[in-house]
Amino acid sequence: MSVRVLQAEADMKIPHVLSVAGSDSGGGAGIQADLKTCGARRVYCSTVITAVTAQNTAGVQGLNILPEDFVADQLHSVLSDMHVHVVKTGMLPSLNIVKVLSQTLRKFPIKALVVDPVMISTSGDVLVGPSVLAGFLEELLPMTDIVTPNIKEASVLLGGVPLKSVSDMHTAAKLIHDLGPRNVLVKGGDLPNSLDAIDVFFDGEDFYELCSPRVNTRNSHGTGCTLASCIAAELAKGSSMLSAVKTAKHFIQAALDYSRDMTIGNGAQGPFDHFLALKINQSSYRQNRFNPNDLLLYAVTDSAMNRKWDRSIAEAVKAAVEGGATIVQIREKDAETRDFLEAAKECLKICHSYGVPLLINDRIDVALACDADGVHVGQSDVPARLARTLLGPEKIIGVSCKTPEQAHQAWIDGADYIGCGGVYPTNTKANNRTIGLEGLKEICLASKLPVVAIGGIGLSNAREVMELGVPNLNGVAVVSALFGRECILTETRNLHALVS
Ligand SMILES: Nc1ncnc2c1ncn2[C@@H]1O[C@H](COP(=O)(O)OP(=O)(O)O)[C@@H](O)[C@H]1O
Ligand SMILES: Cc1ncc(COP(=O)(O)O)c(N)n1
Ligand SMILES: [Mg+2]
Structure with a gap:
């Protein structure tokens, strides 16, 4: 060309x-x-x-x-x-x-x-x-x-x-x-x-x-x-x-x-x-709707882990918010739509009783149907710009980004934050390229939006992520270190103490 x-x-x-x-x-x-x-x-x-x-x-x-x-x-x-x-x-x-x-x-x-x-x-x-x-x-x-x-x-x-x-x-x-x-x-x-x-x-x-x-x-x-x-x-x-x-x-x-x-x-x-x-706080006048500080301890559920420990999504979410998760994303890769919707409604009630926003991974239809606080989309999901059109100005939209170009596009498209990773190698997501702390820092510096780091983060490394020293890195998103363990409540409490 x-x-x-x-x-x-x-x-x-x-x-x-x-x-x-x-x-x-x-x-x-x-x-x-x-x-x-x-x-x-x-x-x-x-x-x-x-x-x-x-x-x-x-x-x-x-x-x-x-x-x-x-x-x-x-x-x-x-x-x-x-x-x-x-x-x-x-x-x-x-x-x-x-x-x-x-x-x-x-x-x-x-x-x-x-x-x-x-x-x-x-x-x-x-x-x-x-x-x-x-x-x-x-x-x-x-x-x-x-x-x-x-x-x-x-x-x-x-x-x-x-x-x-x-x-x-x-x-x-x-x-x-x-x-x-x-x-x-x-x-x-x-x-x-x-x-x-x-x-x-x-x-x-x-x-x-x-x-x-x-x-x-x-x-x-x-x-x-x-x-x-x-x-x-x-x-x-x-x-x-x-x-x-x-x-x-x-x-x-x-x-x-x-x-x-x-x-x-x-x-x-x-x-x-x-x-x-x-x-008003860097990025948004819609303060009552999205506060970048909510990204501090971002809990992402995982259906396979819940199955392994034999607990419902709602039980997992309740333990995470009790332990101090500041925002929750439900990520259901293999549930039937109707079951997903019912679970989302139940989780929404739990989260809202703790003043914690709840986002839905990928599924804009489910987010709309249960009136969730927003969605998180990846690079191969519905584009953020279209998500914004469908969800309107009030909802929270997050986008997974691996490059400064993707971060720029997310900002143009009207997203509220970006999720950036995998920072460390992880088993939660197949074929996921690891960007490392250096890659994370580069994207944070290029991003006009607040950033939450994701990928292999837990008790052993959350501190070094938060100490990267870039002002718009607002928190860490965690899957296995919370939901892959026996006691979600304890793990969340410990991690919360470490990052705050
Ligand atoms: N004092 C006000 N408080 C809140 N909204 C206002 C106020 N004055 C104007 N608006 C809003 O600003 C927009 C411009 O409206 P208007 O002032 O009627 O037009 P124009 O500036 O062309 O005369 C409208 O959405 C109107 O409702
Ligand atoms: C050059 C120019 N264009 C438009 C307006 C209308 O102003 P308003 O939006 O307050 O009606 C104006 N006062 N001056
Ligand atoms: Mg006027």
Whole structure:
């Protein structure tokens, strides 16, 4: 294969959003919000700038629209060279720019088009005049996968009918859907007298009300841009539309809450902080869901060992959590699906009574059916990106990795941690290459995700693994040293004392 073909294939693998929007000098909305959102969501973002605003926390002081020919040049530069998965639009300030965009998109097919029909900013400034409306209605909306108007913009798209309630938002979503886009999200951030921030999503068949408590903050400048670019980022990673919208709503809520008391600028509407995930314990703002410290003593069950000692999976799991296991994975290679499911439900009850998360090895169907905390997948199982789409943003996903490249891909795919090994030779897994402490260290250093070491680890060597001195090595995963022994409780206690 030629270098060019290999380059093109590598390019296609990196989730990529192109934002076509205006610049906000204050850095809270527009292109700047889109870049920050994609960065926070771990997606590459290229940009085509349509206008430059002089803007701050008090409002918009000036606006300079770029000539449509130069917008066309920027679009061509990006799309003719790079593999863009999703295009997200923000401020499209002239009818000719809308036309240039829709013509260009016909030449360069993409996976999805996300249109935030920016017309009026949160500060009340008119960013886009009425002449552009015809362009939206005739050119852009029919090719749009999701359009995300706020209540004022929804009203403009529908010729001026005011929206005053959630019920009006439902009606508007349906009417806007009739204009051509495949999905509609009417955002209710500015709905008066509403205790919650309610958005209405309509996919052409069903309505969903996405509801979150309203954060009492002045820092809501850029929420609309952020929501749309987060949807675009999740779509680029392979999420379904509904799951992308839910993730985006969750992201906005978490970011607003995290930065509610931040003060930047003297005006009425401040920006918020997109990078909370970097600040709250390394990897995830979804703290209540996954805590990397839970990887400390990771117990993995084994059906053959349970058979040998004549105990049920539930008995084995109970002993392990009593002994101090901090996370449990059930790994059943030869059980009937229904038996596996029943056992998983029983283990889930036990684990949750100790506040310990339970993961299912390989079987996404079983994890979904028993509402487990997540899954662990190997390199030949369902890809992590698809697992994320199927399980949604809340579940924990771990991936077995033997190389820095696999670790990188796991991060791109939206995994939460990686399992790395076999560190030492082991009999639990046939034909498993041993990577040694050196291999483990190399992968840890390359990995942006927390790591749990696995493979032949027990009382004799757990300490040297934990003393490797890499900050993202959060724990050891153990099979035989717990479940291959007579008293799981004692073995777990001893190992727990050694690693903590
Ligand atoms: N104070 C708030 N608390 C929680 N969510 C909010 C708040 N303000 C806006 N949102 C959410 O932010 C997103 C953007 O909505 P909105 O502010 O209505 O759009 P725009 O920024 O385009 O005017 C929506 O998901 C909305 O529910
Ligand atoms: C350049 C630019 N684009 C978009 C918005 C909308 O901001 P919001 O997301 O708060 O409605 C803005 N204020 N400036
Ligand atoms: Mg807003």
